[in-house]
Amino acid sequence: MDTESPIKEVIEEIKEFGGAAVQYCYQCGKCDTVCPWNKVINFSIRRLIREAAFGIPEIELEEVWRCTTCGKCPRECPRDVKQIDDVVAMRRIAAEYGVSSTLLKPVRSASASLNAEGNPFVQDRSKRADWAEGYNVKGFDEEMEILYFPCCYVSYDQRLMAIARSTAEIMNKAGVEFGILGTKENCCGESIRKTGNEDVFKTLARENIKTFIDHGVKRILVSSPHCLHTFKNEYPEFKANFEVIHISEYLNELIGEGRLEIKGEYSKKVAYHDPCYLGRHNGIYDPPREILKAIPGLEFIELYESREDSLCCGMGGGRIWIDTKMSERFSNLRLEQAIELGAEVLATACPYCIDAFEESRSGLNYEESIVVKDITEIINELT
Ligand code: SF4
Ligand code: SF4
Secondary structure, three states: OOOHHHHHHHHHHHHHHHHHHHHHOOOOOHHHHHOHHHHOOOOOHHHHHHHHHOOOOOOOOOHHHHOOOOOHHHHHOOOOOOHHHHHHHHHHHHHHOOOOOHHHHHHHHHHHHHHHHOOOOOOOHHHOOHHHOOOOOEEOOOOOOEEEEOOHHHHHOOOOHHHHHHHHHHHHHHOOOEEEOHHHOOOOOHHHHHOOOHHHHHHHHHHHHHHHHHOOOOEEEEOOHHHHHHHHHHHHHHOOOOEEEEHHHHHHHHHHOOOOOOOOOOOOEEEEOOOOOOOOOOOOOHHHHHHHHOOOOOEEEEOOOOHHHOOOOOOOOOHHHOOOOHHHOHHHHHHHHHHHOOOOEEEEOOHHHHHHHHHHHHHOOOOOOOEEEEHHHHHHHHO
16 A cells, blocks of 8 residues: 555656656557667666656656657657657656756756756856847847847857857848847746756746747747747747747748858868757758758768758757766767768757767867868858
8 A cells, every 4th residue: 555655646747747648658669779879878768668657767867867858769659658748747756856866966057047047057147148249239129020049058158159140140141130139038948848847947938928029029030949949839838929930941041032142162071960859859851951052062961860860969858968978979979970971061050969069079089070060150151
């Protein structure tokens, strides 16, 4: 009797937090065959789902925090088990009970910083628009064509600021009337939600939605596929619908309308990596390819695992804050795949992926072998 009730309680909580589908799993194991973790360690999402179905997930172990929410296994599941929702439900239980471990220390710090400053880096909110100084970027007003929402990583990280600056320069060259909300922006909340901190996500989302409405925002341009996913697919849960466009789609639009002209040549072999939240989660595969293939001199390389089968960089699902051993990084494998195919540039369209690939590049001493670029950086060089 003593052992049954807590298990039942856990099963009820998993259901309550959105993980009801664990009960449909019939343990076929198809999920494990596609999970990128099994390229670097032994990890079984199937086992985790079984434990959850029996009400005994070990929420204090790293296994619950491994899933990068890459979106590969839900596509394979014959029973529509929704592994990402199940894992997030387990993390929400952990957050509810205040499970603490050294592993989760950076997540707690990110969560506190998001509450206090609207970004996960313990950086001052007042510095959020510093990247834009000297780049002719105005504050948004409702007469403008589009709001540019750069993302926390692009706003604060020295390497990733190049993405925001390239975007601003491109927009100015194309004559787009755009603005930013700067210190009035909050993190979109995508990653913290995946760690189970639902309350923090809701606070960030509500504040952003109110700011967008108060400023008359209708169309939002984003650099990060994670912002795209959240604004497009998750903010409607709050009855807020904005038109959201990723920079890869917008660049294609500007080039197609003749507002942006590619002038130079780029005589390099370029491999393109599909970010999980741009590709698998939002079906955007062609615009970045069309942009790269339209560049004179560029030799496009298709990677082995591409489009729907793309290999995750390892940073999604809140893993951006959790330390991953060098030997367990998927981004190492991706960089090596690109080098093996002779790529001189690994291009992508997500700040998380760029961050992961840059770390692998320096960690594995590949600085001389390959460079990592966001597509905006390449286009900015050529327009
Ligand atoms: S693919 Fe679906 S049904 Fe098969 S083991 Fe994984 S979760 Fe269970
Ligand atoms: S979503 Fe991706 S990382 Fe998560 S368990 Fe499925 S395949 Fe593995």
